Amino acid sequence: MVVHGSKIWPAEEWEYGTPSSAGIDPELLWNASKHLQRDFPHVYSFLVVQHGRIAFEQYYRGTRETDKRDILSVNKSILSALAGIALAKGYLSNTDQQIIELFPEFLSKDCDPRILCLNIKHLLTMTSGFYYPRLAADSQPMVDRMRRSDNWLRYILELPVKNRAMNRFQYNNFDAWLLSAVLQRVSQMSIYELANKWLFGPIGIHADAWECEDPQQHLAGSLHLTAKDMARFGYLYLNEGDWNGVQVIPSTWVTESTAGSGPYSYLWWLHPHGYYASGAGGTSIIILPQADMVIVFQAKHLKRFRHPMEAMHTHLFPYIGLS
Structure with a gap:
């Protein structure tokens, strides 16, 4: 544990508290845990950090605390953080920067002319068009064609x-993959x-390789983390990008990237x-600023999907004042 001002920061390991010391009735969390065990058969971990302690x-x-899943x-939100850092360091000029100027070699007669208007913000907000x-099942053939193509990045570009879709939110993986190539x-x-x-x-996450199936290594793939490492990333955002006195992500970026009136902001729900x-x-990594809380789930329930956050809304x- 490291104490900086009034904040508690995890060192190599997290400090443990109790629900009671955090002002939460322990029975609430145990009931939520029982609900997860009973009704969510593919939830593997449930972790709550409040006031800097687990x-x-x-x-x-059979999951262990050291298991990386x-x-x-969730890695899309990590890409959002990296984009904010890249902007602060001057690697990107602003969120209006056009994508094609970074990949001029892919500008060809086969490109949709509307690709010229595509910018960083379109990718962050999934409004590329x-x-x-x-439906995921309907998008899989497109992903399969990309995987069979000679160049995955060219395939995306x-x-x-769609005219009507550009500047309107539609969740898709291509925008995030393209952002990873930009970075x-x-x-x-x-x-x-x-x-x-x-x-x-800077925040003490020990990640294995961020896997990449793309033969040209343009696009980010799978990333495996422990629940506690996921909580570190959430705690960084809970503290507006600050980690023990070091501004890892600009606080203005944390605010901008998690604000809005719709369901989605800069690769955050x-x-x-x-x-x-x-x-x-x-x-999931759930950040609840009003409660000074981060909640983490490791899960993989793809059939008859129900989000484990349901248990939080109920139990x-x-x-805790979040009705």
Whole structure:
């Protein structure tokens, strides 16, 4: 534990508190945990950090605290953080910077002319207008074609852009993959090197390689983290990008990237009481500023999907002033 001012920071290990010491009735969290065990058969961990200490921690179905699991689309929120750092360091000029100027070699007669208007903010907000089916099952054939193509990045940049869809939110993986290529191009580092140097190292996350299936190594792939490492990233955002007196992410970026009136901001989902990073099946990092709390789930429940946050709405939020 490290104490800086009135804040508590995890050193190599987190300090443990109790629900009671955090002002939470322990029975609430135990009831939530029982609900998760009973009704969410593919939730593997449930961790609550409040006031800088782990107030509750449970692992299910043989999972251990040291187990690293695929965080799936939670890594999109990590890309958002890296984009904010890249802007602060001058690798990107602003969120209006056009994508094609970074990849002039892909500008060809086959590109949709609307690709010229595509900028960083479109990728962060998933408003690129790239054609992408709403259902995951329908989008998989497109992803499979990309994987079979000679150049994955070229495949994305040659996708059709829908006039009516551009500047409107539609969740799709291509925008985030393209942002990962942007970050690697401007930094001349792999996404794994970038994350370790700018983000994971400063806050004590020990990540294995950020996997990349792309033969040209343009696009980020899978990332595996422990629940406690996920909590570190959430705690960094809870503290507006500050980590023990070091501003890892500009506070203005944390505010800008988690604000808005819709369901989604800069690769973060918005919630009435905060915001959260979310991966398929319920893997999540939930940041609740009003409660000074971070909640983490490791999960993978793809069939008959229900988000484990349901259990929080039933068993926790109403009792801590987040009804």
